Amino acid sequence: MTSSASDTAPATTPMWTRRGTAAYRRISVALFLAGFATFSLLYGVQPLLPAIAQAFGVSPAESSLALSLSTGMLAFAILGAGAVSSAVARRPLMGASMCAAAVLNIVAALVPDWHALLVARAVAGFVLGGVPAVAMAYLAEEIEPPGLGLAMGLYVGGTAFGGMMGRIGISVLTEFMGWRAALICLGVIGLAAAAGFAALLPASRNFVPRRGQAWSDHVGHWAAHLRQPGLPRLFAIAGLLMGAFVTVYNYIGFRLVLPPYDLNQTQIGLIFTAYVFGIVSSAVAGALADRFGRWPVMVSGMVCMGAGLMLTCVTPLGGVVAGIVGLTFGFFVAHAVASGWVGRLAVGSKGHASSLYLLSYYLGSSVMGSVGGWFWGHGGWWPVAGFTLVLVGLALWSAWGLRRVDVARQPGATMGA
Template identity: 25%
Template sequence: MSEHSPLRLQLVVFALVAASFTNIYLTQPVLPVLQAEFVADTLLVSYTVAAVILGIALSNLPFGVLVDRLPIQPIILIGGIAVAIAGLICATTHNIWLLIGARFVQGLFIPALTTCLAAYLAKSLPIERLNVVMGSYVSATVVGGLGGRLLGGWIHPPLHWRYAFVSAAVLILIATFAALRILPSQPKATTTSLEQPRFLSLLKRWELVRIYLAAAGGFFIFSSVFNYLPFRLAAAPFSFSTELITLLYLVYVMGIFMGPLSGRISNRIGSGYTLMGGTLLLGVSITLTLLPYISAIILGLLGLCAGFFAVHAAAVGSLNRRLTGGQGRANALYVLFYYVGGWIGITASGFAYTQWGWQGVILICLLLLLLPFMAGIGEQRDASR
């Protein structure tokens, strides 16, 4: 590799991960627009987000195994092309079920560009370079999540949401082919350890399972609030335009700061207290969104992002501190629980919103706070022994 390749590697990792995450949330800010265009109910159009998250959850573990057996380049090539083609189908279809199906296909192949890339980097780079490059990876997930929302509901006019899929497809293809050129060759001698724990043995460890449940509960709440927020703000007493609603997603940048900050807080006071504190902040913040004032909504969303990323970062840190081996499989299970939690959240909160409105969404989210809070109690109890 050339002298200037470390920076190029960071940039290509950032571009590929950001472009991948951009595709996940493209339809979230324009759900009311899709509801009107396809003459569909709230729950059905919400599946245009939930289907992606379900696809990611289902294919994450298989791709995690696949990357141990095959070179990264063909995996990324197939993944990038599949996500782009499915995105172009989304841009042209006038059938809501085909839109949902194409979104599901996007979700199935996004781990080829994210989970596989992370596993490949962990095997290919020395630890001092890995930490720097993975910093770019984490920042890219936040930027991509925000970028998708802005692309779908602000950069392109909401009624032109189809062009957002075209733009996202072009971005993913550019990032894919750049990655194929710049990613270093995978070491030939990458034999997997015979001592790698099986997925089932990891799931028999309660101290790990409660962290997985904390991840599921946290993303359940985060996904639910942000997915049904456009309906809340498009209705009275706010009656906001899609562009204005989309701008509120800028609170998501809180994640760029809260991830590293939460790590430092956890080092100082412990993961258990950080999990409990983040959960309490989540509870107060989502309750604020019940108030009919935009100032309360903004404050609540800022607190929601801060609390969620605190819980997420503390849970990941606690998980990896408990592992003496099998980090790849243990983290793959974390991602599985995380996205399944998000999918269940969007689906269950869709029923709640249909039956009881915004209050129903917040009530079900408040109940799910038990998962990260109980995980925090368990972590703190173990740390005190």
């Protein structure tokens, strides 16, 4: 595969990119950068919520809107991006989305008004819709099925790395420069990641554009995926697990600034080094799923999340940190497997299937992340932990119905825009 190949060249017989080739490595690095930029720009404000609440005089639940509006807008933008991506080349759409989101992150840092900041964050979330669904579809279309799990795991690892570096870096910078300067630095880094992505990603070889489709056609594709065995359960799992994960990360900072911990901004930021375990677990989970099967690996991740959530309820700081590590490790195992499973299970219109998965994923982040603020305000950490354990339990119940879903299909049988 070369970068000069046409993004819109028809492909009746898939021209797969095989694991171990130079093209495979370029795709993996480029999509790692896409995941990094998306999550660092999206979630970089998360450790700043206590500082933002203080700066603008808003409550913890209100401050979470700086994140929830972004993820909520992203959730719905993904549907539109999935539809647009059926007619527009994959690489330019993702690159433009990354650049626009980085610029809007800088705008959010410069505006003086709370509501203006929320608008900038909401629009940034909207434009980021051009990355996640398209990235998943690109991988499912271009990577040979035996290597898809690892490639998807590396992409998810990029999201974990972006989430970690965005949170840690912005926490440290805020301690020395203030949160506004920290957000500007994050936007500049996002622009650099977009440039690297554009330089590395090979053009699609298996993407067939479908221009002039009516919205009724797109609705038909989404409806078909919702009727497909197994896919609705994967969509539900995405929303439930992401809701639990983001709720913990949204409000753990509010807990740790209080006695008996009394941590400062930098110390709270260092808690997010737990994302290292997400980077490792997502790549390992993809490879293990390719070898041993998706269901047992995904369920193991959910069980690990539940154990981590229970550990966060202990008083010693070491136990709380261990709980966050377990939650993070388990979440990225489950998410890496589930996201790759969508690409294998979907019959045709992979971009539409990916958009439905990510719609649920980011709606879970937006809605559950804000609802968690109510539990925090009405009882502290124990109600928050109980709420998130219920979400993980519901995800396990949804996963039970997937244990017999047959995803063994002929190579190329699921190709489509």
